[in-house]
Amino acid sequence: MTVINYRSTEIEKPPIDGPGFVLVSSSSRRRFGGDAILHNLARLCAGIVLAMVVVLLGVLTLSAIPSVREFGLSFLATSEWRPNELEVPVLGPDGKVVIEDGETKNETLPPKFGALPVIYGTAVSSAIALVLAVPLSFGASLFLIRIAPKFLVAPVSFLIELLAAIPSIAYGMWGLFVLAPWLQQKEQRWFDLLGHVPGLGWMFYQSLTVGGQTVQRQLPATGRDMLCGGAILGIMILPIITAISRDVLRTVPRAQLEGAVALGATWWQSSKEMLKFARSALFGAVMLGLARAAGETMAVAMVIGNNNQIVPSPLAPAQTMSSLLANEFAEASGKLHNSALVEVALVLLVMSLMFNVVARYLIVGKGGSKVAAAH
Amino acid sequence: MTVRVHDTFARWTSHAMYAMCVVAAGAIIAFLVLVSGFIAYKGATSISLDLFTKPPIANGMPGYPGGMHSAIVGTLTLIGMAGLIGVPIGILTGVYLAEYEAGSWLAAPVRFICDVLSGVPSIVVGVLGYELLVVPLGRYNAYAGASALAFIMVPLVARTTEEMLRLVPGSYREASIALGATKARTILGVVLPSVTGSIVTGVMLALARIAGETAPLLFTALGAREIHGLREPFPSLTVQIYTYATGPYAEEKRLAWAGILVLVGLVFLFNLLIRFVTRRSKPAT
Numbered sequence: 001m002t003v004i005n006y007r008s009t010e011i012e013k014p015p016i017d018g019p020g021f022v023l024v025s026s027s028s029r030r031r032f033g034g035d036a037i038l039h040n041l042a043r044l045c046a047g048i049v050l051a052m053v054v055v056l057l058g059v060l061t062l063s064a065i066p067s068v069r070e071f072g073l074s075f076l077a078t079s080e081w082r083p084n085e086l087e088v089p090v091l092g093p094d095g096k097v098v099i100e101d102g103e104t105k106n107e108t109l110p111p112k113f114g115a116l117p118v119i120y121g122t123a124v125s126s127a128i129a130l131v132l133a134v135p136l137s138f139g140a141s142l143f144l145i146r147i148a149p150k151f152l153v154a155p156v157s158f159l160i161e162l163l164a165a166i167p168s169i170a171y172g173m174w175g176l177f178v179l180a181p182w183l184q185q186k187e188q189r190w191f192d193l194l195g196h197v198p199g200l201g202w203m204f205y206q207s208l209t210v211g212g213q214t215v216q217r218q219l220p221a222t223g224r225d226m227l228c229g230g231a232i233l234g235i236m237i238l239p240i241i242t243a244i245s246r247d248v249l250r251t252v253p254r255a256q257l258e259g260a261v262a263l264g265a266t267w268w269q270s271s272k273e274m275l276k277f278a279r280s281a282l283f284g285a286v287m288l289g290l291a292r293a294a295g296e297t298m299a300v301a302m303v304i305g306n307n308n309q310i311v312p313s314p315l316a317p318a319q320t321m322s323s324l325l326a327n328e329f330a331e332a333s334g335k336l337h338n339s340a341l342v343e344v345a346l347v348l349l350v351m352s353l354m355f356n357v358v359a360r361y362l363i364v365g366k367g368g369s370k371v372a373a374a375h
Numbered sequence: 376m377t378v379r380v381h382d383t384f385a386r387w388t389s390h391a392m393y394a395m396c397v398v399a400a401g402a403i404i405a406f407l408v409l410v411s412g413f414i415a416y417k418g419a420t421s422i423s424l425d426l427f428t429k430p431p432i433a434n435g436m437p438g439y440p441g442g443m444h445s446a447i448v449g450t451l452t453l454i455g456m457a458g459l460i461g462v463p464i465g466i467l468t469g470v471y472l473a474e475y476e477a478g479s480w481l482a483a484p485v486r487f488i489c490d491v492l493s494g495v496p497s498i499v500v501g502v503l504g505y506e507l508l509v510v511p512l513g514r515y516n517a518y519a520g521a522s523a524l525a526f527i528m529v530p531l532v533a534r535t536t537e538e539m540l541r542l543v544p545g546s547y548r549e550a551s552i553a554l555g556a557t558k559a560r561t562i563l564g565v566v567l568p569s570v571t572g573s574i575v576t577g578v579m580l581a582l583a584r585i586a587g588e589t590a591p592l593l594f595t596a597l598g599a600r601e602i603h604g605l606r607e608p609f610p611s612l613t614v615q616i617y618t619y620a621t622g623p624y625a626e627e628k629r630l631a632w633a634g635i636l637v638l639v640g641l642v643f644l645f646n647l648l649i650r651f652v653t654r655r656s657k658p659a660t
Contacts, residue, residue, distance in 0.1 A: 038559035042471035045464045046485045049529060053488050056495070056503050063506045139399025147396055156400060158650065163407050165646050167587030169613055170639050173620050173631065174410050177417075235406050242403065266382075266389035271396075288494075295496025297590040302621060322498050322590070329502065330594045345502040349495060356494035 060346045067339035071113060075343060078114030081308045083328075083337045085110060113340035115347065117310045121226070121318040122348075125300065126293040128230025128314065129237055134286055137241035142271050144242075145249045157246065164239035172302035175232040176224070180303055183231075184223030187315055191221065203313045219316050222305065226318040229304035233296055237289040244285035244363065248278050284362030291355035295348065297322040321348040411639065418636020421629040426637065431600045431615065431630075440626045443634050445601050449517075449610035453596065454586050456521035461528035462578055468529065469536025469574075474562055486537070489530040497590040500526050504595035517609035520596025524585040531584065535577030539570040576649050583645045587638060589613040612638060 067075065086109040092098040098105045140160065144153055195204050205216040219225075252274045260270040275282060305317020306327055319327075321344050332338040425442040432441035468485065476482040500523050508519035543566050551561040567574070592598075597608040598618055612634055619631035 034559040035557045038470075038562065039475060042467045042475055043479075043481065045467035046471040046481050048464055049468050049485050049488055049492075049533065050481065052526060052529065053492060055507070056499075059503055059506050060499070136399045136402055139396040140403050143396040143400040147393065148400075156404070159404050159407055160400075162643065162646060163403065163410075165583075165642050166410065166639055167589070167613065167642060169587075169589050169617055169620070170414060170635050171410065173616070173635055174413055176620065177628075178413055235410070238403050238406065266385050268389035268392040269385065271392070291494055295494070295498070297496065297498040298617065302617075322496055325498050325502065326590060326593060329505070330597065342502060342506065345499050349499045352494055352496055352499075353491060356491050360490060 056349070060342055060349060064339055064343035064346050066335060067113065067343040070336060071340075075113065075115055075340070076119065076347070077116055078112075079116045079310055080112050080114050081117065082109075082112050083333055111334065111336055113336070115321070115340075115344050117308050118319050118321045118324045118344060119347070120310045121304070122294050122320040122322070124314070125226055125229045125233055125304065125318070125320055126290055128227065129233035129293040130286065130290060132231060132234030133237045133241055133289060137238055137285075137289075138245060138275065138282070140238075140242045141245040141249055142274075144246050145274075146267075146271060157243070160239050160242050162239075163235070164243075168236070168296060168298040169302075171232055171236055171299040175228060175299055175303040179231060180223035180228050182223070183225075183228050184221055187221045187223065187225075187227075190315075203315060206311050206313065206316060219311070219313060221315060222317070224303050224305040224317060225315050226304065227314045229300045229318065229320070229323075230314070232299045232303055233293040236296060236299060237293050240292055241285050241289040244288060245278075245282055248281040248285060248363065249274055252277050281363045284359040287355050287359035287362065291352050291359065294320075294355070295322060295352050297326050301326040321345075411643070414632070414635055414639050417632040418640075420632075422633040422636055426630070426633050431610075433600070434624060434627075440624070440630050443612060443615055443630065443637075445599075446610045446612045446615035446634070447637075449596075449599075449602060450586055450612040452602075453517060453521050453524060453592070453609065453611055454582050456517065457524035457528055457585055458578070458582055460522065461525035461581070462532060464525075465529045465532025465578075465581075466536050466574065468533040469540060470562060470567070472533065472537040473540035474558075474566070486534075489533050492530040493534070497523075497527060497588055498593070501591040501594055504591060509595060512606065514606070515595065515597035515608040517596050517605040517607075520592045520609055520611070523591035523595045524588060527588065527591065528581045528585050531581040532578055535580070536574050539573040539577065540566060542573075543569055572652070576652065579645065580649060583642050587613060587642055589617055593617075 071078075087106045088109060089097045089104045090107050144157060148156060191204050194200050201216070204219055206219055208215050208217050256273055256277050257270055260273040265273065300320050301323035304320060304323050306319060306323065307317035308319040308324065311318070325341060325345055325348075328337075329341050332341055426444075427442060427447060428444055429442035430445040431443060432439045434440075468489070471479075472482055472486050472489075503526070504519045504523035508522055509515055512519070547565050547569060548561055551565045552558075556564065592611050592614050596611060596614070598614040599608040599610045602610060616631045616634040616638070619627040619634070622628070
């Protein structure tokens, strides 16, 4: 677009008086300064957008400071999330309970917060989502680019993008009332078939250490577990990965394809060449899907089972960062609890931002905004 | 393309993967049909006029469970308030990015920020709304909810406005200056009017998007049975559906399905309408 220099609006010469020429601006209109008003208003709004990001990061960081000061880096590495105080008996130097005046001496442990379970939950549910979504998305985008007849491309693309328009709670309700019961039946059958296979105990049992003893507790198969959460997330990120990879594959030069076919490649081999050519942008598309999956709240909160513990089995209820916030934030007890939750939100935010930035760089390159702008 | 391939394994792999790609596309559409079909089915069996006319009524009171009237009005109010803040800021930011980019240090970072902000999880926006607008006021209120929604809305509107403005050919602007108009008059009188339809479309899409948001409202406007005022916890359709769906009462869950049908139906209708309209009203090049 040509840069138009607006500074020279002064008309020195009188206009040519003839048919079709109209003098529009008069000197009084120019001196009104409407130009400056719009310019500054627009500049103000752009500044507001800049301020929005600064305020977002600033307010969250400020509110998370009490928790950071209390727990430091161990917040990201410990698994205990206890908003309430705990009374434990004090152990004497020989490891035995101290008894004074006929009563065990107790000490009160303050609330302790560790975010490792929710980080684990977010990571594993997003991983399950990617495993489910990426093959389907890449396959669908190859379908749209190479297989579909011309008249099918637009309707199919539209239908796939309609999946993205469904609100998150709709997915949550579908997951809670349709997918979870269905999965529960399936998981029951898996347990009947494989529950007694020696190597698969981790999938159906959870080891708990209670009072010094380690017990194997059978997982309650409610259907609302990590697998269900990952499945719902997978369905939710299908449209975004499909749309971006379709746009990315469309920019692969035809010469790549034709060259591969000229060398005798089969359909799949030439498609692989296309995928290989665009691999960094496709990786960016996957990252965007991952970022979306990690930040998704409502659907996950309804089906993940709300259990803030690390359990190796995917059939165990879990908790993600966003579902933790959705479930606990409104009833946070005390300043430290609130601050710990805000710190979790901050971690989630920073993670999302990093994924988004890296993904957009991979998709778009160092240039301006092109393909990924609309997503 | 008919290719004679002598490597049988490669040929059969290729056939298989071709079929898998078709299956993949079909599977995605199958998911769409599965999810929306079930919502339609469950919702259709529980929807009634009561949903729109009666407010939610507590268990045990006469007329239980009532409807979602206050929730629907609440959502409309919230997106109205959010639009009041978000639409002007968004459009003006889009204008800045498209028209005032030359010689400005602000444009490139702001465009980048708009892209990045649209990837912020909406629950984090809710946390921001809580810390900024609920804590000082002392209670959950509608202003915080509307502001959280506006926060989500501004980058969307800004980007679509900018893209629409960029589609306007430079000759429009040049013709306007040739006639002696100032830059402001060019933008307001020539450029913007030529893409009004598309910008309105972008705004509507953003409004539809925030109408379906739950997480930002969970701890800014919270939820309520009735509208008590803008400075009190404020009902909204999405939070009401969430509360009912995760609650223990079967009657309320039926209402939740009806509410979901209304929500998803409106969103679908909106999207269809908008795609249908924009197919014909792109600015003439």
